Amino acid sequence: MTLRFGVVGTGAIGREHINRITNKLSGGKIVAVTDVNQESAKQTVETYQLDAVIHPDDKSLIADENVDAVLVTSWGPAHEATVVAAVDAGKYVFCEKPLATTAAGCRRIVEAEMKQGKKLVQVGFMRRYDSGYIQLKQVIENNEIGEPLMIHAAHRNQAAGENYLTESAVQDTLIHEIDVLHWLVNDDYKTVQVTFPRKTRNAHDKLQDPQLFTFETNGGIVMNVEVFVNCKYGYDIQCEVVGEEGIAKLPEFPSVVMRVNEQLSTNILNDWKYRFMDAYNVEIQDFIDSIARSGEPQGPTSWDGYIAAVTSDACVKAQKTGEKEPVTLQERPAFYSGEILQNN
Numbered sequence: 001m002t003l004r005f006g007v008v009g010t011g012a013i014g015r016e017h018i019n020r021i022t023n024k025l026s027g028g029k030i031v032a033v034t035d036v037n038q039e040s041a042k043q044t045v046e047t048y049q050l051d052a053v054i055h056p057d058d059k060s061l062i063a064d065e066n067v068d069a070v071l072v073t074s075w076g077p078a079h080e081a082t083v084v085a086a087v088d089a090g091k092y093v094f095c096e097k098p099l100a101t102t103a104a105g106c107r108r109i110v111e112a113e114m115k116q117g118k119k120l121v122q123v124g125f126m127r128r129y130d131s132g133y134i135q136l137k138q139v140i141e142n143n144e145i146g147e148p149l150m151i152h153a154a155h156r157n158q159a160a161g162e163n164y165l166t167e168s169a170v171q172d173t174l175i176h177e178i179d180v181l182h183w184l185v186n187d188d189y190k191t192v193q194v195t196f197p198r199k200t201r202n203a204h205d206k207l208q209d210p211q212l213f214t215f216e217t218n219g220g221i222v223m224n225v226e227v228f229v230n231c232k233y234g235y236d237i238q239c240e241v242v243g244e245e246g247i248a249k250l251p252e253f254p255s256v257v258m259r260v261n262e263q264l265s266t267n268i269l270n271d272w273k274y275r276f277m278d279a280y281n282v283e284i285q286d287f288i289d290s291i292a293r294s295g296e297p298q299g300p301t302s303w304d305g306y307i308a309a310v311t312s313d314a315c316v317k318a319q320k321t322g323e324k325e326p327v328t329l330q331e332r333p334a335f336y337s338g339e340i341l342q343n344n
């Protein structure tokens with residue numbers, strides 16, 4: 001069976017996913033695309049030589065009977081409306097992060113999905129598919145470093161544009177750590193507090209950069225996460241788990257070690273595209289395969305999207321108050337019960 005995708009949003013990651021589904025993965029085909037910028041949709045069809053219908057908008061794409069699954073790669077604030085409409089139409093959805101920009105929006109998606117009586121949605125939290133994070137999780141679960149006590153993490157980008165604001169550091173960037181760190185230690189967040197260090201001169205007026213987030217979990221683990229989106233030197237993702245008996249660290253992205261001109265060096269990447277390329281491939285292949293196998297996607301769920309959004313809302317509040325803010329989750333519905341998914 002071929003899973004026929006309709007893509008909403010043919011920007012940077014939309015094209016990346018179109019390319020991987022068309023040229024790298026198996027079992028999927030792009031049959032429809034749309035973008036508010038119709039020229040972008042047209043160019044995408046041409047560039048990747050797709051045999052795909054260009055729809056005027058997401059509603060028309062969702063109504064296309066040839067579309068089995070909707071790939072949502074539009075801007076974050078547009079996700080909710082598309083996902084709810086696709087779920088109401090009984091279509092599968094792969095939605096890039098964030099599932100919706102607010103917890104209330106994610107909750108509406110959860111309600112729509114439960115009404116359909118089966119899981120339809122997977123959220124693009126690809127780090128759960130990254131081999132480094134999977135190894136880290138296994139080390140923790142095998143008790144090789146004892147009980148985890150602290151996590152030190154960093155998410156650094158080279159530069160951020162003018163539209164990237166202080167809240168974007170949470171909603172666009174930290175959201176990956178929000179998802180992956182509690183998954184790593186199988187715990188939930190209790191509180192979050194934000195500290196603003198001295199601001200880099202490379203950030204514009206409406207962006208506080210860097211920022212330091214401190215989370216406490218229900219189990220008492222303290223995690224600090226640095227978000228620094230104008231770090232200049234490269235794209236850098238760090239994560240170190242300190243346990244009672246030892247420390248486990250996310251592996252560096254493999255790169256050739258050079259000895260040239262009296263220097264020992266390795267390259268640092270400049271983009272998420274390359275850093276998580278394998279993880280993106282595996283997450284979308286898993287989406288295709290699990291639907292073929294069981295009729296439901298088995299990756300990060302709408303409920304995971306909701307947890308991330310509740311936490312993200314608390315982080316944005318903490319940015320404004322400077323106080324320690326509670327992260328208050330509603331009870332997990334039985335529909336989403338079961339182990340937090342681990343993919344390997």
Ligand SMILES: NC(=O)C1=CN([C@@H]2O[C@H](COP(=O)(O)OP(=O)(O)OC[C@H]3O[C@@H](n4cnc5c(N)ncnc54)[C@H](O)[C@@H]3O)[C@@H](O)[C@H]2O)C=CC1
Nearest residue numbers: 009010011012013014035036037073074075076078096097
């Ligand atoms: N998992 C990951 O590592 C990454 C996830 N993302 C997420 O993917 C999404 C897209 O990001 P980018 O591709 O970087 O942005 P982008 O700006 O390059 O592309 C977004 C595209 O969506 C279109 N669009 C916006 N609203 C629309 C609507 N209502 N209907 C149809 N088209 C619409 C825009 O015209 C644009 O072409 C964001 O939610 C972002 O957070 C982006 C990069 C990496």
Ligand SMILES: O=C1[C@@H](O)[C@H](O)[C@@H](O)[C@H](O)[C@H]1O
Nearest residue numbers: 097155157172173174176272
């Ligand atoms: O999702 C992503 C981007 O949208 C975001 O802007 C980057 O900070 C992240 O590293 C990347 O994974």
